[in-house]
Amino acid sequence: MSGDALLWLTFCLIGMTTVATRGSFILLGERARLPPVVQRLLRYAPAAALAGLVMPDLLLDDGALDPLNPKLAAGLVVVLVATRWRNPWLPFVCGMGVLLLLRRGLGW
């Protein structure tokens, strides 16, 4: 399969997870009920998945642990800004600003 066809197939499969999860109970109707234990387990999946995507990017450099890197510094600034101010653009502006300053300005 060519790369382009594989990419569109990937989109369709990801899209299916979107409609399948969103539609799960809407499509089934009220006959189905989710056991409370499963509901409580499911609540933790997105936070765990987000952290599983973010933390390696902030802590690893080429697969090796490297806590002292510009991306982690930028990430910490993002956390600080996002928890302190409600402006939705600010974390992006400050995070990218710090990263570019450290990488391009100071050559880190």
Place this chain on the structure above:
Amino acid sequence: MNPAFRDGAREGIRDFMPMSVGLLPWAVVTGIAMVSAGLSPLQAAGMNLIVYAGTAQLGTLPLLASGAPLWLIVLTALALNLRFVIFSAALAPAFHDYGLARRLASSYLLVDGVFAMCTERLLKADDPHWRWGYYLGPSLWVWTLWQLFTLAGVLGAGIVPQGWSLEFMATIALLVMMLPMSRTRPMLVAALAGGIATVLLRGLPLRLGLIAGIAVGILAGFAAEHGLQKRGAR
């Protein structure tokens, strides 16, 4: 057009309006991230139409760019979307008297913001026309905003010169999304455990580290919830 439907749509859009502004940076950043991951404008538009889920799009882009296997990408998207199962269960009674076409359309259109703002009134309303308007109005408004502003991001990213580390925008977006989620202690435990486990398990074959890390996070959060309950009960 049915007057109850029109009223519902108007009220739904009005109720949702304050959340609209917060949506724009996500859309723009998702557009930028798609280009940074190597998608052409056509592919980006296609992903946006087919997937239509910011978190799943932003989360799978780094995996797409690094050539991760298909099953890992799909499983990760599924984990990121699992919260919708709960939304769907909560919202389903509001659609009980609708046919399959409306149920399918409302499934594709369901997003966090509309769920958060509109569920309460939807479940209370009796008139099916009003309900349909109240759901469809803000949902289509979000859909339109999302498509337009991701396109702005796609076109804007093309102008920015190479070497500006624009791919980091996706990480910032995921990080900002994680923060309000981690406000309760068990959630914070789930996030920290999931992240640290993924880092530590990165050497696992078949890139199982991410999936294993997510599983560790879920169990850690659940265990923390139980531990806190026990302590509170004593």
